[in-house]
Amino acid sequence: MHADRPDHRIALDSAVLSHFMPMHLLLDAEGRALSFGPTLARVLRGDAVPGARFEDLFEVRAPGGAVTVGDVLARAGNRFRLVPRKGVRAGLRGLGLRLPEDGRVLLNLSFGIDLISAVRDLALTDADFAATDLAMELLYLAEANAAVTRELRGLNLRLEGARVAAEEEAMTDPLTGLRNRRAADLVLERLCAARAGFGLLHMDLDYFKAVNDTLGHAAGDFVLETVGRILREQLRAEDCAARIGGDEFVVIVVGRSDPKTLQAIAERIIARISLPMAFGDQTARVSASIGIVRSLDMAAPEAAQLLATADRALYAAKRAGRGRAVLLASRGG
Known part of the structure:
Protein backbone atom coordinates (compact mmCIF):
# COMPACT_ATOMS: atom_id res chain seq x y z
CA MET A 1 0.00 0.00 0.00
CA HIS A 2 1.12 3.54 -0.65
CA ALA A 3 1.98 5.49 2.45
CA ASP A 4 -0.34 8.34 1.45
CA ARG A 5 -3.38 6.06 1.11
CA PRO A 6 -5.38 4.66 4.00
CA ASP A 7 -5.34 0.88 4.50
CA HIS A 8 -8.88 -0.35 3.54
CA ARG A 9 -8.33 -3.93 4.62
CA ILE A 10 -10.87 -5.04 7.20
CA ALA A 11 -10.51 -8.05 9.42
CA LEU A 12 -13.38 -10.44 8.69
CA ASP A 13 -14.95 -11.27 12.02
CA SER A 14 -17.19 -14.33 11.92
CA ALA A 15 -19.82 -12.74 14.17
CA VAL A 16 -19.98 -9.63 11.98
CA LEU A 17 -20.25 -11.72 8.83
CA SER A 18 -23.03 -13.78 10.37
CA HIS A 19 -24.96 -10.64 11.31
CA PHE A 20 -24.81 -9.02 7.89
CA MET A 21 -24.54 -12.17 5.78
CA PRO A 22 -26.41 -15.08 7.45
CA MET A 23 -25.93 -17.14 4.28
CA HIS A 24 -22.17 -16.55 3.91
CA LEU A 25 -19.45 -19.14 3.49
CA LEU A 26 -15.83 -18.17 4.14
CA LEU A 27 -13.21 -20.50 2.64
CA ASP A 28 -9.46 -20.56 2.92
CA ALA A 29 -7.28 -20.27 -0.17
CA GLU A 30 -7.54 -24.05 -0.76
CA GLY A 31 -11.35 -24.02 -0.60
CA ARG A 32 -11.79 -25.37 2.94
CA ALA A 33 -14.56 -23.92 5.10
CA LEU A 34 -13.58 -21.45 7.78
CA SER A 35 -17.02 -20.19 8.84
CA PHE A 36 -20.68 -20.54 7.92
CA GLY A 37 -23.51 -18.09 8.27
CA PRO A 38 -26.17 -19.43 10.68
CA THR A 39 -28.87 -19.79 8.00
CA LEU A 40 -26.50 -21.57 5.62
CA ALA A 41 -25.50 -23.87 8.47
CA ARG A 42 -29.15 -24.84 8.87
CA VAL A 43 -29.34 -25.59 5.16
CA LEU A 44 -26.23 -27.77 5.24
CA ARG A 45 -27.16 -29.31 8.60
CA GLY A 46 -24.49 -31.74 9.81
CA ASP A 47 -22.13 -30.95 6.91
CA ALA A 48 -21.50 -27.40 8.13
CA VAL A 49 -18.19 -28.18 9.82
CA PRO A 50 -14.92 -26.23 9.64
CA GLY A 51 -12.49 -27.74 7.18
CA ALA A 52 -15.18 -29.16 4.88
CA ARG A 53 -14.21 -28.77 1.26
CA PHE A 54 -16.38 -26.69 -1.03
CA GLU A 55 -16.74 -29.48 -3.61
CA ASP A 56 -17.88 -31.89 -0.88
CA LEU A 57 -20.54 -29.46 0.27
CA PHE A 58 -21.98 -28.34 -3.05
CA GLU A 59 -22.82 -29.52 -6.53
CA VAL A 60 -22.18 -26.67 -8.97
CA ARG A 61 -25.03 -26.14 -11.42
CA ALA A 62 -23.56 -23.08 -13.10
CA PRO A 63 -21.08 -22.41 -14.53
CA GLY A 64 -21.08 -25.76 -16.30
CA GLY A 65 -18.11 -28.01 -15.68
CA ALA A 66 -17.02 -26.26 -12.46
CA VAL A 67 -16.32 -28.40 -9.41
CA THR A 68 -14.09 -26.45 -7.03
CA VAL A 69 -14.58 -22.92 -5.82
CA GLY A 70 -11.54 -21.97 -7.90
CA ASP A 71 -13.30 -23.31 -11.02
CA VAL A 72 -16.38 -21.31 -10.13
CA LEU A 73 -14.55 -18.01 -9.73
CA ALA A 74 -12.42 -18.60 -12.80
CA ARG A 75 -15.34 -19.46 -15.10
CA ALA A 76 -18.19 -17.36 -13.77
CA GLY A 77 -16.53 -14.33 -12.29
CA ASN A 78 -18.58 -13.86 -9.17
CA ARG A 79 -22.01 -15.32 -10.00
CA PHE A 80 -22.93 -18.98 -9.68
CA ARG A 81 -25.63 -21.48 -8.79
CA LEU A 82 -25.22 -24.34 -6.32
CA VAL A 83 -27.18 -27.21 -4.78
CA PRO A 84 -26.13 -28.74 -1.43
CA ARG A 85 -25.05 -32.34 -1.82
CA LYS A 86 -26.76 -33.19 1.47
CA GLY A 87 -28.98 -31.30 3.88
CA VAL A 88 -31.84 -29.39 2.28
CA ARG A 89 -31.74 -29.80 -1.50
CA ALA A 90 -32.49 -26.17 -2.24
CA GLY A 91 -31.20 -24.27 -5.22
CA LEU A 92 -28.82 -21.50 -4.14
CA ARG A 93 -27.54 -18.47 -5.99
CA GLY A 94 -24.44 -16.62 -4.99
CA LEU A 95 -21.74 -14.00 -5.39
CA GLY A 96 -18.12 -14.81 -4.69
CA LEU A 97 -14.87 -12.91 -4.23
CA ARG A 98 -11.30 -13.95 -3.56
CA LEU A 99 -9.86 -11.63 -0.91
CA PRO A 100 -6.63 -10.04 -2.13
CA GLU A 101 -4.69 -10.02 1.11
CA ASP A 102 -4.58 -13.77 1.78
CA GLY A 103 -6.47 -15.58 -0.99
CA ARG A 104 -9.44 -16.49 1.15
CA VAL A 105 -12.78 -16.75 -0.66
CA LEU A 106 -15.99 -15.16 0.57
CA LEU A 107 -19.27 -16.45 -0.83
CA ASN A 108 -22.62 -14.84 -0.10
CA LEU A 109 -25.51 -17.13 -0.95
CA SER A 110 -29.26 -16.72 -1.25
CA PHE A 111 -32.22 -18.92 -2.11
CA GLY A 112 -33.40 -18.96 -5.68
CA ILE A 113 -36.73 -20.30 -6.84
CA ASP A 114 -36.69 -22.79 -3.94
CA LEU A 115 -37.14 -20.02 -1.38
CA ILE A 116 -40.69 -20.98 -0.41
CA SER A 117 -39.94 -24.67 0.09
CA ALA A 118 -36.71 -23.87 2.00
CA VAL A 119 -38.55 -21.53 4.37
CA ARG A 120 -41.19 -24.19 4.93
CA ASP A 121 -38.74 -27.08 5.43
CA LEU A 122 -36.43 -25.14 7.74
CA ALA A 123 -39.10 -23.03 9.48
CA LEU A 124 -37.14 -19.88 8.63
CA THR A 125 -38.26 -16.48 9.84
CA ASP A 126 -37.32 -12.90 9.09
CA ALA A 127 -34.48 -13.19 11.63
CA ASP A 128 -32.77 -15.80 9.45
CA PHE A 129 -32.20 -13.31 6.63
CA ALA A 130 -30.15 -10.17 6.32
CA ALA A 131 -32.03 -6.98 7.02
CA THR A 132 -31.50 -5.92 3.40
CA ASP A 133 -32.72 -9.27 2.00
CA MET A 171 -83.20 -29.77 -18.32
CA THR A 172 -85.46 -30.75 -15.40
CA ASP A 173 -89.22 -30.74 -14.95
CA PRO A 174 -89.70 -28.86 -11.66
CA LEU A 175 -92.81 -30.79 -10.55
CA THR A 176 -91.72 -34.40 -11.07
CA GLY A 177 -87.93 -34.03 -11.00
CA LEU A 178 -87.75 -35.95 -14.31
CA ARG A 179 -86.07 -34.66 -17.44
CA ASN A 180 -88.09 -32.19 -19.52
CA ARG A 181 -88.90 -32.22 -23.24
CA ARG A 182 -85.71 -30.39 -24.20
CA ALA A 183 -83.58 -32.96 -22.37
CA ALA A 184 -85.48 -35.86 -23.96
CA ASP A 185 -85.01 -34.38 -27.44
CA LEU A 186 -81.27 -34.04 -26.86
CA VAL A 187 -80.97 -37.64 -25.64
CA LEU A 188 -82.94 -38.91 -28.64
CA GLU A 189 -80.85 -36.92 -31.10
CA ARG A 190 -77.62 -38.18 -29.54
CA LEU A 191 -78.72 -41.81 -29.58
CA CYS A 192 -79.99 -41.58 -33.15
CA ALA A 193 -76.74 -39.97 -34.32
CA ALA A 194 -74.81 -42.81 -32.67
CA ARG A 195 -77.08 -45.44 -34.28
CA ALA A 196 -77.59 -46.87 -30.81
CA GLY A 197 -80.15 -49.51 -30.05
CA PHE A 198 -82.88 -48.33 -27.66
CA GLY A 199 -86.57 -48.48 -26.92
CA LEU A 200 -88.85 -45.44 -26.81
CA LEU A 201 -91.99 -45.47 -24.65
CA HIS A 202 -94.59 -42.72 -25.02
CA MET A 203 -96.93 -42.73 -22.00
CA ASP A 204 -100.13 -40.86 -21.27
CA LEU A 205 -102.15 -41.01 -18.04
CA ASP A 206 -105.72 -42.23 -18.34
CA TYR A 207 -108.46 -40.50 -16.31
CA PHE A 208 -106.05 -37.78 -15.16
CA LYS A 209 -108.53 -35.02 -16.07
CA ALA A 210 -111.09 -36.64 -13.79
CA VAL A 211 -108.65 -36.42 -10.86
CA ASN A 212 -108.15 -32.70 -11.48
CA ASP A 213 -111.87 -32.09 -11.87
CA THR A 214 -113.02 -34.04 -8.80
CA LEU A 215 -110.11 -33.77 -6.35
CA GLY A 216 -108.47 -30.53 -7.46
CA HIS A 217 -105.18 -29.52 -9.05
CA ALA A 218 -103.20 -30.27 -5.88
CA ALA A 219 -104.25 -33.90 -6.20
CA GLY A 220 -103.31 -33.80 -9.87
CA ASP A 221 -99.85 -32.52 -9.00
CA PHE A 222 -99.54 -35.26 -6.39
CA VAL A 223 -100.36 -37.88 -9.03
CA LEU A 224 -97.73 -36.46 -11.40
CA GLU A 225 -95.13 -36.44 -8.63
CA THR A 226 -95.99 -40.05 -7.79
CA VAL A 227 -95.68 -41.09 -11.44
CA GLY A 228 -92.27 -39.41 -11.56
CA ARG A 229 -91.13 -41.42 -8.53
CA ILE A 230 -92.46 -44.65 -10.04
CA LEU A 231 -90.57 -44.07 -13.29
CA ARG A 232 -87.32 -43.38 -11.43
CA GLU A 233 -87.76 -46.59 -9.44
CA GLN A 234 -88.48 -48.72 -12.51
CA LEU A 235 -85.59 -47.46 -14.67
CA ARG A 236 -81.81 -47.64 -14.60
CA ALA A 237 -79.51 -44.65 -14.21
CA GLU A 238 -78.60 -44.72 -17.92
CA ASP A 239 -82.26 -44.59 -19.01
CA CYS A 240 -84.11 -41.32 -19.45
CA ALA A 241 -87.60 -40.55 -18.17
CA ALA A 242 -89.08 -37.19 -19.12
CA ARG A 243 -92.32 -35.33 -18.62
CA ILE A 244 -92.93 -33.67 -21.98
CA GLY A 245 -96.11 -31.82 -21.06
CA GLY A 246 -99.30 -32.15 -19.02
CA ASP A 247 -99.74 -35.83 -18.23
CA GLU A 248 -97.51 -37.05 -21.08
CA PHE A 249 -94.22 -38.82 -20.47
CA VAL A 250 -91.43 -40.24 -22.59
CA VAL A 251 -89.17 -43.07 -21.45
CA ILE A 252 -85.96 -43.88 -23.35
CA VAL A 253 -84.62 -47.32 -22.47
CA VAL A 254 -80.98 -47.33 -23.56
CA GLY A 255 -79.41 -50.50 -24.94
CA ARG A 256 -82.63 -52.55 -24.80
CA SER A 257 -84.47 -53.34 -28.03
CA ASP A 258 -85.93 -56.78 -27.42
CA PRO A 259 -89.73 -56.49 -27.80
CA LYS A 260 -90.45 -58.76 -24.82
CA THR A 261 -88.13 -56.77 -22.59
CA LEU A 262 -89.68 -53.44 -23.59
CA GLN A 263 -93.17 -54.86 -23.18
CA ALA A 264 -92.30 -56.15 -19.70
CA ILE A 265 -90.91 -52.77 -18.64
CA ALA A 266 -94.04 -51.00 -19.88
CA GLU A 267 -96.35 -53.45 -18.12
CA ARG A 268 -94.48 -53.03 -14.80
CA ILE A 269 -94.87 -49.26 -15.05
CA ILE A 270 -98.58 -49.59 -15.88
CA ALA A 271 -99.13 -51.96 -12.95
CA ARG A 272 -97.52 -49.55 -10.48
CA ILE A 273 -99.37 -46.50 -11.76
CA SER A 274 -102.71 -48.34 -11.64
CA LEU A 275 -102.47 -48.80 -7.87
CA PRO A 276 -104.62 -46.39 -5.77
CA MET A 277 -102.78 -43.24 -4.68
CA ALA A 278 -103.73 -41.96 -1.23
CA PHE A 279 -104.00 -38.16 -1.19
CA GLY A 280 -104.88 -37.05 2.32
CA ASP A 281 -108.16 -38.74 3.16
CA GLN A 282 -108.98 -39.18 -0.53
CA THR A 283 -107.83 -41.66 -3.17
CA ALA A 284 -106.71 -40.79 -6.68
CA ARG A 285 -106.98 -43.43 -9.38
CA VAL A 286 -105.40 -43.29 -12.82
CA SER A 287 -103.99 -45.76 -15.29
CA ALA A 288 -101.44 -45.43 -18.06
CA SER A 289 -101.39 -46.20 -21.76
CA ILE A 290 -98.01 -46.69 -23.42
CA GLY A 291 -96.90 -46.78 -27.04
CA ILE A 292 -93.58 -48.51 -27.74
CA VAL A 293 -91.19 -48.18 -30.68
CA ARG A 294 -87.69 -49.57 -31.27
CA SER A 295 -84.83 -47.69 -32.91
CA LEU A 296 -83.74 -50.89 -34.67
CA ASP A 297 -86.92 -50.83 -36.72
CA MET A 298 -85.43 -47.93 -38.70
CA ALA A 299 -82.39 -48.28 -40.95
CA ALA A 300 -81.48 -44.67 -40.15
CA PRO A 301 -83.37 -43.74 -36.97
CA GLU A 302 -84.56 -40.15 -36.65
CA ALA A 303 -85.94 -38.64 -33.47
CA ALA A 304 -89.00 -37.07 -35.09
CA GLN A 305 -89.97 -40.29 -36.87
CA LEU A 306 -89.55 -42.36 -33.72
CA LEU A 307 -91.68 -39.95 -31.69
CA ALA A 308 -94.39 -39.95 -34.37
CA THR A 309 -94.46 -43.77 -34.41
CA ALA A 310 -94.54 -43.93 -30.60
CA ASP A 311 -97.45 -41.47 -30.64
CA ARG A 312 -99.39 -43.73 -33.03
CA ALA A 313 -98.63 -46.72 -30.78
CA LEU A 314 -99.93 -44.77 -27.78
CA TYR A 315 -103.25 -44.03 -29.42
CA ALA A 316 -103.50 -47.66 -30.53
CA ALA A 317 -103.16 -48.59 -26.84
CA LYS A 318 -105.92 -46.16 -25.87
CA ARG A 319 -108.22 -47.45 -28.59
CA ALA A 320 -107.55 -50.99 -27.36
CA GLY A 321 -109.02 -50.15 -23.96
CA ARG A 322 -106.40 -48.07 -22.12
CA GLY A 323 -104.15 -49.26 -19.31
CA ARG A 324 -102.01 -51.28 -21.70
CA ALA A 325 -98.91 -51.08 -23.91
CA VAL A 326 -98.72 -51.49 -27.70
CA LEU A 327 -95.52 -51.83 -29.76
CA LEU A 328 -95.49 -50.62 -33.37
CA ALA A 329 -92.72 -50.96 -35.95
CA SER A 330 -91.60 -47.68 -37.45
CA ARG A 331 -92.41 -47.07 -41.10
CA GLY A 332 -89.30 -44.99 -41.60
CA GLY A 333 -85.95 -46.08 -43.12
Whole structure:
Protein backbone atom coordinates (compact mmCIF):
# COMPACT_ATOMS: atom_id res chain seq x y z
CA MET A 1 0.00 0.00 0.00
CA HIS A 2 1.12 3.54 -0.65
CA ALA A 3 1.98 5.49 2.45
CA ASP A 4 -0.34 8.34 1.45
CA ARG A 5 -3.38 6.06 1.11
CA PRO A 6 -5.38 4.66 4.00
CA ASP A 7 -5.34 0.88 4.50
CA HIS A 8 -8.88 -0.35 3.54
CA ARG A 9 -8.33 -3.93 4.62
CA ILE A 10 -10.87 -5.04 7.20
CA ALA A 11 -10.51 -8.05 9.42
CA LEU A 12 -13.38 -10.44 8.69
CA ASP A 13 -14.95 -11.27 12.02
CA SER A 14 -17.19 -14.33 11.92
CA ALA A 15 -19.82 -12.74 14.17
CA VAL A 16 -19.98 -9.63 11.98
CA LEU A 17 -20.25 -11.72 8.83
CA SER A 18 -23.03 -13.78 10.37
CA HIS A 19 -24.96 -10.64 11.31
CA PHE A 20 -24.81 -9.02 7.89
CA MET A 21 -24.54 -12.17 5.78
CA PRO A 22 -26.41 -15.08 7.45
CA MET A 23 -25.93 -17.14 4.28
CA HIS A 24 -22.17 -16.55 3.91
CA LEU A 25 -19.45 -19.14 3.49
CA LEU A 26 -15.83 -18.17 4.14
CA LEU A 27 -13.21 -20.50 2.64
CA ASP A 28 -9.46 -20.56 2.92
CA ALA A 29 -7.28 -20.27 -0.17
CA GLU A 30 -7.54 -24.05 -0.76
CA GLY A 31 -11.35 -24.02 -0.60
CA ARG A 32 -11.79 -25.37 2.94
CA ALA A 33 -14.56 -23.92 5.10
CA LEU A 34 -13.58 -21.45 7.78
CA SER A 35 -17.02 -20.19 8.84
CA PHE A 36 -20.68 -20.54 7.92
CA GLY A 37 -23.51 -18.09 8.27
CA PRO A 38 -26.17 -19.43 10.68
CA THR A 39 -28.87 -19.79 8.00
CA LEU A 40 -26.50 -21.57 5.62
CA ALA A 41 -25.50 -23.87 8.47
CA ARG A 42 -29.15 -24.84 8.87
CA VAL A 43 -29.34 -25.59 5.16
CA LEU A 44 -26.23 -27.77 5.24
CA ARG A 45 -27.16 -29.31 8.60
CA GLY A 46 -24.49 -31.74 9.81
CA ASP A 47 -22.13 -30.95 6.91
CA ALA A 48 -21.50 -27.40 8.13
CA VAL A 49 -18.19 -28.18 9.82
CA PRO A 50 -14.92 -26.23 9.64
CA GLY A 51 -12.49 -27.74 7.18
CA ALA A 52 -15.18 -29.16 4.88
CA ARG A 53 -14.21 -28.77 1.26
CA PHE A 54 -16.38 -26.69 -1.03
CA GLU A 55 -16.74 -29.48 -3.61
CA ASP A 56 -17.88 -31.89 -0.88
CA LEU A 57 -20.54 -29.46 0.27
CA PHE A 58 -21.98 -28.34 -3.05
CA GLU A 59 -22.82 -29.52 -6.53
CA VAL A 60 -22.18 -26.67 -8.97
CA ARG A 61 -25.03 -26.14 -11.42
CA ALA A 62 -23.56 -23.08 -13.10
CA PRO A 63 -21.08 -22.41 -14.53
CA GLY A 64 -21.08 -25.76 -16.30
CA GLY A 65 -18.11 -28.01 -15.68
CA ALA A 66 -17.02 -26.26 -12.46
CA VAL A 67 -16.32 -28.40 -9.41
CA THR A 68 -14.09 -26.45 -7.03
CA VAL A 69 -14.58 -22.92 -5.82
CA GLY A 70 -11.54 -21.97 -7.90
CA ASP A 71 -13.30 -23.31 -11.02
CA VAL A 72 -16.38 -21.31 -10.13
CA LEU A 73 -14.55 -18.01 -9.73
CA ALA A 74 -12.42 -18.60 -12.80
CA ARG A 75 -15.34 -19.46 -15.10
CA ALA A 76 -18.19 -17.36 -13.77
CA GLY A 77 -16.53 -14.33 -12.29
CA ASN A 78 -18.58 -13.86 -9.17
CA ARG A 79 -22.01 -15.32 -10.00
CA PHE A 80 -22.93 -18.98 -9.68
CA ARG A 81 -25.63 -21.48 -8.79
CA LEU A 82 -25.22 -24.34 -6.32
CA VAL A 83 -27.18 -27.21 -4.78
CA PRO A 84 -26.13 -28.74 -1.43
CA ARG A 85 -25.05 -32.34 -1.82
CA LYS A 86 -26.76 -33.19 1.47
CA GLY A 87 -28.98 -31.30 3.88
CA VAL A 88 -31.84 -29.39 2.28
CA ARG A 89 -31.74 -29.80 -1.50
CA ALA A 90 -32.49 -26.17 -2.24
CA GLY A 91 -31.20 -24.27 -5.22
CA LEU A 92 -28.82 -21.50 -4.14
CA ARG A 93 -27.54 -18.47 -5.99
CA GLY A 94 -24.44 -16.62 -4.99
CA LEU A 95 -21.74 -14.00 -5.39
CA GLY A 96 -18.12 -14.81 -4.69
CA LEU A 97 -14.87 -12.91 -4.23
CA ARG A 98 -11.30 -13.95 -3.56
CA LEU A 99 -9.86 -11.63 -0.91
CA PRO A 100 -6.63 -10.04 -2.13
CA GLU A 101 -4.69 -10.02 1.11
CA ASP A 102 -4.58 -13.77 1.78
CA GLY A 103 -6.47 -15.58 -0.99
CA ARG A 104 -9.44 -16.49 1.15
CA VAL A 105 -12.78 -16.75 -0.66
CA LEU A 106 -15.99 -15.16 0.57
CA LEU A 107 -19.27 -16.45 -0.83
CA ASN A 108 -22.62 -14.84 -0.10
CA LEU A 109 -25.51 -17.13 -0.95
CA SER A 110 -29.26 -16.72 -1.25
CA PHE A 111 -32.22 -18.92 -2.11
CA GLY A 112 -33.40 -18.96 -5.68
CA ILE A 113 -36.73 -20.30 -6.84
CA ASP A 114 -36.69 -22.79 -3.94
CA LEU A 115 -37.14 -20.02 -1.38
CA ILE A 116 -40.69 -20.98 -0.41
CA SER A 117 -39.94 -24.67 0.09
CA ALA A 118 -36.71 -23.87 2.00
CA VAL A 119 -38.55 -21.53 4.37
CA ARG A 120 -41.19 -24.19 4.93
CA ASP A 121 -38.74 -27.08 5.43
CA LEU A 122 -36.43 -25.14 7.74
CA ALA A 123 -39.10 -23.03 9.48
CA LEU A 124 -37.14 -19.88 8.63
CA THR A 125 -38.26 -16.48 9.84
CA ASP A 126 -37.32 -12.90 9.09
CA ALA A 127 -34.48 -13.19 11.63
CA ASP A 128 -32.77 -15.80 9.45
CA PHE A 129 -32.20 -13.31 6.63
CA ALA A 130 -30.15 -10.17 6.32
CA ALA A 131 -32.03 -6.98 7.02
CA THR A 132 -31.50 -5.92 3.40
CA ASP A 133 -32.72 -9.27 2.00
CA LEU A 134 -36.10 -9.12 0.26
CA ALA A 135 -36.77 -12.80 0.89
CA MET A 136 -39.55 -12.29 3.42
CA GLU A 137 -41.18 -9.60 1.30
CA LEU A 138 -41.16 -12.06 -1.59
CA LEU A 139 -42.71 -14.66 0.69
CA TYR A 140 -45.44 -12.26 1.70
CA LEU A 141 -46.13 -11.53 -1.98
CA ALA A 142 -46.12 -15.24 -2.76
CA GLU A 143 -48.55 -15.92 0.07
CA ALA A 144 -50.79 -13.07 -1.06
CA ASN A 145 -50.68 -14.41 -4.60
CA ALA A 146 -51.50 -17.90 -3.32
CA ALA A 147 -54.42 -16.51 -1.34
CA VAL A 148 -55.74 -14.67 -4.39
CA THR A 149 -55.25 -17.81 -6.50
CA ARG A 150 -57.15 -19.89 -3.95
CA GLU A 151 -59.96 -17.36 -3.87
CA LEU A 152 -60.12 -17.26 -7.68
CA ARG A 153 -60.11 -21.06 -7.80
CA GLY A 154 -62.93 -21.13 -5.27
CA LEU A 155 -64.83 -18.51 -7.27
CA ASN A 156 -64.35 -20.51 -10.46
CA LEU A 157 -65.62 -23.63 -8.72
CA ARG A 158 -68.64 -21.74 -7.45
CA LEU A 159 -69.32 -20.31 -10.91
CA GLU A 160 -68.93 -23.76 -12.46
CA GLY A 161 -71.27 -25.19 -9.86
CA ALA A 162 -73.79 -22.45 -10.62
CA ARG A 163 -73.47 -23.13 -14.35
CA VAL A 164 -74.00 -26.87 -13.87
CA ALA A 165 -76.95 -26.20 -11.57
CA ALA A 166 -78.47 -23.81 -14.12
CA GLU A 167 -78.03 -26.33 -16.92
CA GLU A 168 -79.52 -29.06 -14.73
CA GLU A 169 -82.47 -26.83 -13.88
CA ALA A 170 -82.99 -26.02 -17.58
CA MET A 171 -83.20 -29.77 -18.32
CA THR A 172 -85.46 -30.75 -15.40
CA ASP A 173 -89.22 -30.74 -14.95
CA PRO A 174 -89.70 -28.86 -11.66
CA LEU A 175 -92.81 -30.79 -10.55
CA THR A 176 -91.72 -34.40 -11.07
CA GLY A 177 -87.93 -34.03 -11.00
CA LEU A 178 -87.75 -35.95 -14.31
CA ARG A 179 -86.07 -34.66 -17.44
CA ASN A 180 -88.09 -32.19 -19.52
CA ARG A 181 -88.90 -32.22 -23.24
CA ARG A 182 -85.71 -30.39 -24.20
CA ALA A 183 -83.58 -32.96 -22.37
CA ALA A 184 -85.48 -35.86 -23.96
CA ASP A 185 -85.01 -34.38 -27.44
CA LEU A 186 -81.27 -34.04 -26.86
CA VAL A 187 -80.97 -37.64 -25.64
CA LEU A 188 -82.94 -38.91 -28.64
CA GLU A 189 -80.85 -36.92 -31.10
CA ARG A 190 -77.62 -38.18 -29.54
CA LEU A 191 -78.72 -41.81 -29.58
CA CYS A 192 -79.99 -41.58 -33.15
CA ALA A 193 -76.74 -39.97 -34.32
CA ALA A 194 -74.81 -42.81 -32.67
CA ARG A 195 -77.08 -45.44 -34.28
CA ALA A 196 -77.59 -46.87 -30.81
CA GLY A 197 -80.15 -49.51 -30.05
CA PHE A 198 -82.88 -48.33 -27.66
CA GLY A 199 -86.57 -48.48 -26.92
CA LEU A 200 -88.85 -45.44 -26.81
CA LEU A 201 -91.99 -45.47 -24.65
CA HIS A 202 -94.59 -42.72 -25.02
CA MET A 203 -96.93 -42.73 -22.00
CA ASP A 204 -100.13 -40.86 -21.27
CA LEU A 205 -102.15 -41.01 -18.04
CA ASP A 206 -105.72 -42.23 -18.34
CA TYR A 207 -108.46 -40.50 -16.31
CA PHE A 208 -106.05 -37.78 -15.16
CA LYS A 209 -108.53 -35.02 -16.07
CA ALA A 210 -111.09 -36.64 -13.79
CA VAL A 211 -108.65 -36.42 -10.86
CA ASN A 212 -108.15 -32.70 -11.48
CA ASP A 213 -111.87 -32.09 -11.87
CA THR A 214 -113.02 -34.04 -8.80
CA LEU A 215 -110.11 -33.77 -6.35
CA GLY A 216 -108.47 -30.53 -7.46
CA HIS A 217 -105.18 -29.52 -9.05
CA ALA A 218 -103.20 -30.27 -5.88
CA ALA A 219 -104.25 -33.90 -6.20
CA GLY A 220 -103.31 -33.80 -9.87
CA ASP A 221 -99.85 -32.52 -9.00
CA PHE A 222 -99.54 -35.26 -6.39
CA VAL A 223 -100.36 -37.88 -9.03
CA LEU A 224 -97.73 -36.46 -11.40
CA GLU A 225 -95.13 -36.44 -8.63
CA THR A 226 -95.99 -40.05 -7.79
CA VAL A 227 -95.68 -41.09 -11.44
CA GLY A 228 -92.27 -39.41 -11.56
CA ARG A 229 -91.13 -41.42 -8.53
CA ILE A 230 -92.46 -44.65 -10.04
CA LEU A 231 -90.57 -44.07 -13.29
CA ARG A 232 -87.32 -43.38 -11.43
CA GLU A 233 -87.76 -46.59 -9.44
CA GLN A 234 -88.48 -48.72 -12.51
CA LEU A 235 -85.59 -47.46 -14.67
CA ARG A 236 -81.81 -47.64 -14.60
CA ALA A 237 -79.51 -44.65 -14.21
CA GLU A 238 -78.60 -44.72 -17.92
CA ASP A 239 -82.26 -44.59 -19.01
CA CYS A 240 -84.11 -41.32 -19.45
CA ALA A 241 -87.60 -40.55 -18.17
CA ALA A 242 -89.08 -37.19 -19.12
CA ARG A 243 -92.32 -35.33 -18.62
CA ILE A 244 -92.93 -33.67 -21.98
CA GLY A 245 -96.11 -31.82 -21.06
CA GLY A 246 -99.30 -32.15 -19.02
CA ASP A 247 -99.74 -35.83 -18.23
CA GLU A 248 -97.51 -37.05 -21.08
CA PHE A 249 -94.22 -38.82 -20.47
CA VAL A 250 -91.43 -40.24 -22.59
CA VAL A 251 -89.17 -43.07 -21.45
CA ILE A 252 -85.96 -43.88 -23.35
CA VAL A 253 -84.62 -47.32 -22.47
CA VAL A 254 -80.98 -47.33 -23.56
CA GLY A 255 -79.41 -50.50 -24.94
CA ARG A 256 -82.63 -52.55 -24.80
CA SER A 257 -84.47 -53.34 -28.03
CA ASP A 258 -85.93 -56.78 -27.42
CA PRO A 259 -89.73 -56.49 -27.80
CA LYS A 260 -90.45 -58.76 -24.82
CA THR A 261 -88.13 -56.77 -22.59
CA LEU A 262 -89.68 -53.44 -23.59
CA GLN A 263 -93.17 -54.86 -23.18
CA ALA A 264 -92.30 -56.15 -19.70
CA ILE A 265 -90.91 -52.77 -18.64
CA ALA A 266 -94.04 -51.00 -19.88
CA GLU A 267 -96.35 -53.45 -18.12
CA ARG A 268 -94.48 -53.03 -14.80
CA ILE A 269 -94.87 -49.26 -15.05
CA ILE A 270 -98.58 -49.59 -15.88
CA ALA A 271 -99.13 -51.96 -12.95
CA ARG A 272 -97.52 -49.55 -10.48
CA ILE A 273 -99.37 -46.50 -11.76
CA SER A 274 -102.71 -48.34 -11.64
CA LEU A 275 -102.47 -48.80 -7.87
CA PRO A 276 -104.62 -46.39 -5.77
CA MET A 277 -102.78 -43.24 -4.68
CA ALA A 278 -103.73 -41.96 -1.23
CA PHE A 279 -104.00 -38.16 -1.19
CA GLY A 280 -104.88 -37.05 2.32
CA ASP A 281 -108.16 -38.74 3.16
CA GLN A 282 -108.98 -39.18 -0.53
CA THR A 283 -107.83 -41.66 -3.17
CA ALA A 284 -106.71 -40.79 -6.68
CA ARG A 285 -106.98 -43.43 -9.38
CA VAL A 286 -105.40 -43.29 -12.82
CA SER A 287 -103.99 -45.76 -15.29
CA ALA A 288 -101.44 -45.43 -18.06
CA SER A 289 -101.39 -46.20 -21.76
CA ILE A 290 -98.01 -46.69 -23.42
CA GLY A 291 -96.90 -46.78 -27.04
CA ILE A 292 -93.58 -48.51 -27.74
CA VAL A 293 -91.19 -48.18 -30.68
CA ARG A 294 -87.69 -49.57 -31.27
CA SER A 295 -84.83 -47.69 -32.91
CA LEU A 296 -83.74 -50.89 -34.67
CA ASP A 297 -86.92 -50.83 -36.72
CA MET A 298 -85.43 -47.93 -38.70
CA ALA A 299 -82.39 -48.28 -40.95
CA ALA A 300 -81.48 -44.67 -40.15
CA PRO A 301 -83.37 -43.74 -36.97
CA GLU A 302 -84.56 -40.15 -36.65
CA ALA A 303 -85.94 -38.64 -33.47
CA ALA A 304 -89.00 -37.07 -35.09
CA GLN A 305 -89.97 -40.29 -36.87
CA LEU A 306 -89.55 -42.36 -33.72
CA LEU A 307 -91.68 -39.95 -31.69
CA ALA A 308 -94.39 -39.95 -34.37
CA THR A 309 -94.46 -43.77 -34.41
CA ALA A 310 -94.54 -43.93 -30.60
CA ASP A 311 -97.45 -41.47 -30.64
CA ARG A 312 -99.39 -43.73 -33.03
CA ALA A 313 -98.63 -46.72 -30.78
CA LEU A 314 -99.93 -44.77 -27.78
CA TYR A 315 -103.25 -44.03 -29.42
CA ALA A 316 -103.50 -47.66 -30.53
CA ALA A 317 -103.16 -48.59 -26.84
CA LYS A 318 -105.92 -46.16 -25.87
CA ARG A 319 -108.22 -47.45 -28.59
CA ALA A 320 -107.55 -50.99 -27.36
CA GLY A 321 -109.02 -50.15 -23.96
CA ARG A 322 -106.40 -48.07 -22.12
CA GLY A 323 -104.15 -49.26 -19.31
CA ARG A 324 -102.01 -51.28 -21.70
CA ALA A 325 -98.91 -51.08 -23.91
CA VAL A 326 -98.72 -51.49 -27.70
CA LEU A 327 -95.52 -51.83 -29.76
CA LEU A 328 -95.49 -50.62 -33.37
CA ALA A 329 -92.72 -50.96 -35.95
CA SER A 330 -91.60 -47.68 -37.45
CA ARG A 331 -92.41 -47.07 -41.10
CA GLY A 332 -89.30 -44.99 -41.60
CA GLY A 333 -85.95 -46.08 -43.12
